[in-house]
Amino acid sequence: MSWIRHLHHLFHSHHCEHDVPTPWTRWLSISERPQLGTRQCPGSFVRHLFAGQLKAGRLFGEGTVRGERAALLLSVSLLLASCLLLPAPIQAGQLAIVIDDLGYQPLPLTFRTLPAEISISVLPDTPYATATSHEATRQQRDVLLHMPMEPNRAAPLERTTLTSRMAKAEFQQTLRQALRKVPDAFAVNNHMGSALTQNTQAMNWVMEVLAHQHLAFLDSRTTIHSVALTAAHTYQVPALKRHIFLDHQPTETFISQQLQRAIYQAQQQGAVIAIGHPHPVTLATLQNRLPTLAAEGITLVRLSALYAADQPPSGTTP
Structure with a gap:
């Protein structure tokens, strides 16, 4: 399982646990490997996602995970619904x-x-x-x-x-x-x-x-x-x-x-x-x-x- 699919599974698991409908999330995967950008571990990637910008009512983030480009779209309503959905702060x-x-x-x-x-x-x-x-x-x-x-x-x-x-x-x-x-x-x-x-x-x-x-x-x-x-x-x-x-x-x-x-x-x-x-x-x-x-x-x-x-x-x- 690639890290992109693994992270998708983690978010999907959280959604099911808290009875939040899965359509709130949508993953976009870009298959080609990037020529630029620092490779990040999943924790760094998730932090980058949640530091994204508000665009058209959604939180948008993108990053590199073990050389794979990925983007995540999350509804702002979902983030406001429950802080339990946010990962715990990651210690540097x-x-x-x-x-x-x-x-x-x-x-x-x-x-x-x-x-x-x-x-x-x-x-x-x-x-x-x-x-x-x-x-x-x-x-x-x-x-x-x-x-x-x-x-x-x-x-x-x-x-x-x-x-x-x-x-x-x-x-x-x-x-x-x-x-x-x-x-x-x-x-x-x-x-x-x-x-x-x-x-x-x-x-x-x-x-x-x-x-x-x-x-x-x-x-x-x-x-x-x-x-x-x-x-x-x-x-x-x-x-x-x-x-x-x-x-x-x-x-x-x-x-x-x-x-x-x-x-x-x-x-x-x-x-x-x-x-x-x-x-x-x-x-x-x-x-x-x-x-x-x-x-x-x-x-x-x-x-x-x-x-x-x-x-x-x-x-x-x-």
Whole structure:
């Protein structure tokens, strides 16, 4: 069943339930795919319909659903008859974006033109770690420590990297020293770490430090076998997980596709966290694309806004 027919069925079901005659609605379907226009999820399409204009005593709306053009004509009398026929207000999806791997250079000037809701994550023991932390705070951004952790595969490691070979005292002291290099951090996320985030003991040691310093954790999710969120729950550390990587192929086309995936997921599940890197193409694509989020029912939010204090974090189930 196409989304057009599915939406027609939904409206028809409402009509039957409330004893409203079906002739009040009339669907016009245009079979050809549009060359222009943003593809919308059904919720966005319905919102667009009800934002239509009054024409000849009818409410008229049209839009695009998964590439199909459709139009709906509704009698104004029907809308006035019962508010029960109107869909419940749809809460805008939320998108949080974190830019990793900062600290080797000063915070790029491009950030001055990007929304303050975009968070940054700073590597410790980099030349500009502390300066970048302070500059991001001046820009009213959320700051994270991007803590290097042991990967599964052989790879060049940062000078300060948590590994499973460390004793507990060395491990936790290394983490505390890294936090001092990024003094404005409200949370920590892992750099690499596909091996260490599978290690329950190591993740418990991380969460013990974060709990003591009242910090949060973001699982960069470099492996599907991560136990970081489970450990965070044990130590009552607020924790979330990354949903989308934006730029592991640093091209405008790919980044735009990944951002669209993030938007679609946010429309479906309410909140999404995306991680990118300070590539010029990534920052330029965000500059161009972010102003269109509101039209797709998406609100750009601070990462810290997703750590709700009065309910379990949405990412606590791995």
